[in-house]
Every structure is written in C-alpha cells, then in structure tokens.
Amino acid sequence: MRLLSSCGLLACLAAPAQAADPAEVQRLAQAFCDAVRASDEAAAEALMSPPLREGIAALRIANEAFLAANPGEKPPLGNGLRLTAYQDYPESCTPEAVTEAGAELVYQPAGATDGAWRDRLAVADGPDGKLVIADILYAPDLAERFSGWLVVTTSDGS
DSSP, X not given: OBOOSOOTTSOOOXXXXXXXXXXXXXXXXXXXXXXXXXXXXXXXXXXXXXXXXXXXXXXXXXXXXXXXXSTTSOOTTTTXXXXXXXXXXXXXXXXXXXEXXXXXXXXXXXXXXXXXXXXXXXXXXOTTSXXXXXXXXXXTTSOSBXXXXXXXXXXXXX
C-alpha cells in the first residue's frame, strides 16, 4: 500500500491506495515530462493531486495580491511554477527507475553535454481512482518538495 507522500499546504487524503501498475506510473511520468518540456504548466497541473492543485490555486491568488500591492516588482510566480529542481526547461526528460510508488525523472539541460539532474515523482490514487502526482522531490538530494515550495512561495507572496 502507498499513501500520499507529502501534502505540505493542505491536509492529505491519506487513505490507503492499491499498488499502482508500473506501466501506468510510466505513462503518468511521461505525460509530466512532455508537459515540462513543452513549458505547459496547465498540462502538468492537470496530472497532480487535488491538494497540489489547491496549493497552486492559493499561490496564484497570493501572486495576484502581491502584484496589486507591489507594482513593478517580480511576483512569486515570476518564473512560473517550479516543476523541476531547476528553472531551466530541459531539452530532454526521461522517466527511469519506475516503481509502483513513483518514477525518477532524468533531465538534460538544453545545449549541455553534462549537467543532467534527477527529480522524483511520488504518485498516489486520486479521488476518482486515477493515478496522480502526489509530489515532486527535487534534485540533488530529494529533500525539497514541490508541496513545500508551494507553502513557502505562497507565504512569501502574501
């Protein structure tokens, strides 16, 4: 069984889930990679759990409030959502080490022969039973998480 690995901003729905099919995890990870490579935040967000999507919505509200109160200053979402450990959009993204709990994503920066980094997707069953992204663990040590970034960035913007 697996649980949502981190919820950060909002309370989790920590109900036990059935073991995910690694092929389904692979499909979800590839869809996320495709969204990141295309700089398509909406497509990436659509793959996420309700708590992460709610956190993104709260961050967007805080971002708008910051813009209204601080015209001309860079807002919290000035660089967009932090979908990877680094803000550079990668030339490639390859899911590897796929398990029922998630997948490692190997990114290669555009124009670089080295400098790849590895983030990790944690997955869970969504409320409709469909597999969703529960969190993104950032390189280099996987200690930082997307859910934590949402909390910090939302509080910085309010």
